[in-house]
Amino acid sequence: MNSRQSSLSPCDICGATQTLSLTIHNIRHRAHTCRHCTNCVLKQHPGLFCPLCFELHDDSPLPPHHRLMCVRCPAVAHRSCAFPSTNPSAAPAPAPPFFCPTCLDSNFTYFKLPDRKTGAVDVQSAKVLVTAARIAAVSMSKAAAVARFDAERRAREAAVARKRAKDALEHLAEILAREQAEQDEEEQNGTVSAGRRRGA
Ligand SMILES: [Zn+2]
Ligand SMILES: [Zn+2]
Ligand SMILES: [Zn+2]
Incomplete structure (x- = not known):
């Protein structure tokens, strides 16, 4: 995918296109x-x-009663x-069942397109944009951290592989040297003619 395409391509899910108000974010989702x-x-x-x-919600989870x-x-x-009327310091009372806005209404959208006449984005949509941009940023930096981790792991694996190859070569050299020594010994103990043949 070239950069021109990626800056213009629509939302992978709903097909919405980038407009002055609706932002299309680059985000890591399932390793893509x-x-x-x-x-x-x-x-x-x-x-x-x-x-x-x-x-x-940051990394520290909310206490269950919040x-x-x-x-x-x-x-x-x-x-x-x-x-809003709940007193957070009061003893937690059982809450009535809660349905989030998207589960209450399948057509619900967090981001409301701006007023056609004024072009103004409401406060909710402005907050929504910040949240979406932060989620996208966190996902991208996590991906970068994973890539770094992968790079380090691959570097370690490469070092191990190099060490293994070096050890194997040394092992081979040892075996060859031992065989050579055994042969030399055999030749010294063996017939003179065999020694001459090898020397020739
Ligand atoms: Zn979309
Ligand atoms: Zn809240
Ligand atoms: Zn829900």
Whole structure:
């Protein structure tokens, strides 16, 4: 894929094309670099962010009583976003079943196209774009780390292979030297004519 193609190619999932407002992100997905639009990035990574405030869940998982998992998919919302009246310091009460926006409505899109007249993107869509871009960036840097790790592993494997080849050569040289020594010994103990034949 050449660079011109990759900068223009549409979302691999929904076919949306890059516009001034809708971004197509380069993202690593199942060991491939894909092109996913903002909406598809979020729909592909339901567990990574709160579907209500679009904040990324960082590496430290939310305490269980602060999170709310969608009944149907791996989406995890802040409990305080789903039920703003909940007092987070209060003893956790059983929460009613939670459905994330995409499970409530299959036509739901995180990113709303801007107002046709004003061209303005709403706050939600702006936040959504940031979240999608960060998910894409994390995936790409993880891929880079994997590539580095792979490169190091291959370098180590190459070193081991070189060492093995060197050992094998040394082993062969030892065997040849021993055989030679045995032969020499045999010749010294053997008939004179055999020694002469070899020397000739
Ligand atoms: Zn898409
Ligand atoms: Zn939230
Ligand atoms: Zn869901």
